Amino acid sequence: MKLSLWFLFISTIAGLFHLDVMVFGQFMFSRPIVVAPIIGILSGLPEVGLIVGIITELLYVSIIPVGIKIPPDSTTVAVLTVVCSERLIDIPVALFFAIIFGFLYKYIDIAQRSFNSLLLGWVDTAKAELVEQRVNLLIIYALFITYLKTVLFYLIVLPILSFFIKQVFCCWIKNLWVHMDLYNLIYILPAIGIGIGLAHFVEE
Amino acid sequence: MNFFLGIKIFFRSLFLQSVWNYERMQNVGFVFSLIPFINHLYKDKTVRAQKIKTHFGFFNTHPYLANLLLGIVMRLEEKCLKNEVSQEEVLRTKTMLAGPIAAIGDRFIWSTWRVVCSFIGVAYYLCSGKEGVWYQANIFVGILLFLLIYNLLGHLPLRILSIYWGYKYTNNVVDKISKFALQSYIVKIRNVGIIILLFASFIYSISLISDLKIVLLFWLNILLSLLLSKKIAEVGIFYILFLLNIIILTVTNL
Structure with missing residues (x-):
C-alpha cells in the first residue's frame, strides 16, 4: 500500500515534468539533469539522482527532435532509473532496463500524435461561433491527455521495473556484481555520454 | 500591435506544440497563439472563424522561432486588411519561411545552445569529483545554472523578441538573421562547450586516480x-x- 502510494506520488510529479517536453513551454524542466536530481531528492537519494542526471543527460544530449523524428524519451529514462535504484550500485542495471522503456514511451507518444490528427476535423467542420472555442478545447485536451497518459504509463511501468530489478538483480547477480567491482561502472558511465557529446560538436 | 497583446500572444505561443499531429504538425498551437490578434483585428465572428480556419493548415518550424512567423503573419494580416497583400501571399510567406527558420532554430538552439548549457550544468557536478572529493556540489546550483543560463540568456529573450522582430522586419527577417553571422557564433559557442566538457572530464578523472x-x-x-x-x-x-x-x-x- 505504502509502495503504491509512493509510485502514485512519483507518477503525478513525473507527469508534470513531461508536460514541458511538448505541451507547454519547453523550458527544459524535463531534461534528465533537472528531473533526476529532483526525483532523487524526493526519494531521499540525492546522490543517486545526481549521478543518474549526469549520465542520462550526457547520453541523450545530442539527440534532438527534428521535424517528424521523435527521439526516445530521456525524461522517462531518468525518472525510472532513479526510482528503481535504491543504492548507487543499482544505477547501471536500472539504467540498462530503463532505456528500453524510453523507447516504449516514444511509441506511445507517436500513437498520441497520430490520434491528434483525427481531431483536426472537429475544428474544420465547426460552425463559425464554435471555431475559437474548439481550438481552445483542443489545447486543454492536450494538457489533460498528455498528463493522464504519462501518469498511467508510470503507474504501470514503475511497479514492473522496480519489482524486476529488485528481485532479479538483488537475488541473482548482486553478489557477483559487488565481487567483480562492477559498481565502479557508475564512475565510468558518464564517459560514454561525454564522448557522444564531444562527437556531436566535433563531427560538424 | 500593443504591448499587452504581444504578451498575450507570447504566453499562448508556449502551447505551440501542444496538439502536435502528423497531418498538420503545429497548426493548432499556431492558431491558438494567433487568436488574440485575429480578435483584435476583426470584430465580426464569421470573419474571425474564417481567419482561424485559414491559418489552421500545415505549419511546422522551430517552436521558439515560430514567434518570428507569428510576428510576420500579424504584420501581413494587417496589410491584408488594408488590401495591400492578398491572403494567399500571407499563407505563402508563412509556409516559405517556416523551413529556413526551422533549420536555423534546430542548429542554433537544439543542436548548440541547449547542448552547451547542458555541458555547463554537468561540468559543475563533474568538477566536484568522485563523491565530492574537490568540493561538495550543491544539487540545486547545477540545476539552476542550467535552467537560468538556458532560459534567461537564450530561450525567453529569443521567444519574446522574435514576435517583435517578425512584426518589424516581416519578409526581410531571414536577411537580417543572415547578417548576424550566426554560423561563426555557433562555432565559437561549440568550441567553448568542448573546452568546458574536456576540462570537467579531466578534473573528474583526476578524482578517480586512486x-x-x-x-x-x-x-x-x-x-x-x-x-x-x-x-x-x-x-x-x-x-x-x-x-x-x-x-x-x-x-x-x-
Missing part, C-alpha cells in the same frame, strides 16, 4: 564513444560500451 584502472577505462570510454558516434546511434553505443566495461572489469578482477 584506482588507475578506472581512470584508464574512463578515457577509453570517451575515445570509443567518440569513434562509434559516427556509425552507431547513442543508445547502441551505450549498450555496447556497457557490456564491454562489464567484461573488462570482470576479467581484470578474476
Whole structure:
C-alpha cells in the first residue's frame, strides 16, 4: 500500500515534468539533469539522482527532435532509473532496463500524435461561433491527455521495473556484481555520454 | 500591435506544440497563439472563424522561432486588411519561411545552445569529483545554472523578441538573421562547450586516480564513444560500451 502510494506520488510529479517536453513551454524542466536530481531528492537519494542526471543527460544530449523524428524519451529514462535504484550500485542495471522503456514511451507518444490528427476535423467542420472555442478545447485536451497518459504509463511501468530489478538483480547477480567491482561502472558511465557529446560538436 | 497583446500572444505561443499531429504538425498551437490578434483585428465572428480556419493548415518550424512567423503573419494580416497583400501571399510567406527558420532554430538552439548549457550544468557536478572529493556540489546550483543560463540568456529573450522582430522586419527577417553571422557564433559557442566538457572530464578523472584502472577505462570510454558516434546511434553505443566495461572489469578482477 505504502509502495503504491509512493509510485502514485512519483507518477503525478513525473507527469508534470513531461508536460514541458511538448505541451507547454519547453523550458527544459524535463531534461534528465533537472528531473533526476529532483526525483532523487524526493526519494531521499540525492546522490543517486545526481549521478543518474549526469549520465542520462550526457547520453541523450545530442539527440534532438527534428521535424517528424521523435527521439526516445530521456525524461522517462531518468525518472525510472532513479526510482528503481535504491543504492548507487543499482544505477547501471536500472539504467540498462530503463532505456528500453524510453523507447516504449516514444511509441506511445507517436500513437498520441497520430490520434491528434483525427481531431483536426472537429475544428474544420465547426460552425463559425464554435471555431475559437474548439481550438481552445483542443489545447486543454492536450494538457489533460498528455498528463493522464504519462501518469498511467508510470503507474504501470514503475511497479514492473522496480519489482524486476529488485528481485532479479538483488537475488541473482548482486553478489557477483559487488565481487567483480562492477559498481565502479557508475564512475565510468558518464564517459560514454561525454564522448557522444564531444562527437556531436566535433563531427560538424 | 500593443504591448499587452504581444504578451498575450507570447504566453499562448508556449502551447505551440501542444496538439502536435502528423497531418498538420503545429497548426493548432499556431492558431491558438494567433487568436488574440485575429480578435483584435476583426470584430465580426464569421470573419474571425474564417481567419482561424485559414491559418489552421500545415505549419511546422522551430517552436521558439515560430514567434518570428507569428510576428510576420500579424504584420501581413494587417496589410491584408488594408488590401495591400492578398491572403494567399500571407499563407505563402508563412509556409516559405517556416523551413529556413526551422533549420536555423534546430542548429542554433537544439543542436548548440541547449547542448552547451547542458555541458555547463554537468561540468559543475563533474568538477566536484568522485563523491565530492574537490568540493561538495550543491544539487540545486547545477540545476539552476542550467535552467537560468538556458532560459534567461537564450530561450525567453529569443521567444519574446522574435514576435517583435517578425512584426518589424516581416519578409526581410531571414536577411537580417543572415547578417548576424550566426554560423561563426555557433562555432565559437561549440568550441567553448568542448573546452568546458574536456576540462570537467579531466578534473573528474583526476578524482578517480586512486584506482588507475578506472581512470584508464574512463578515457577509453570517451575515445570509443567518440569513434562509434559516427556509425552507431547513442543508445547502441551505450549498450555496447556497457557490456564491454562489464567484461573488462570482470576479467581484470578474476
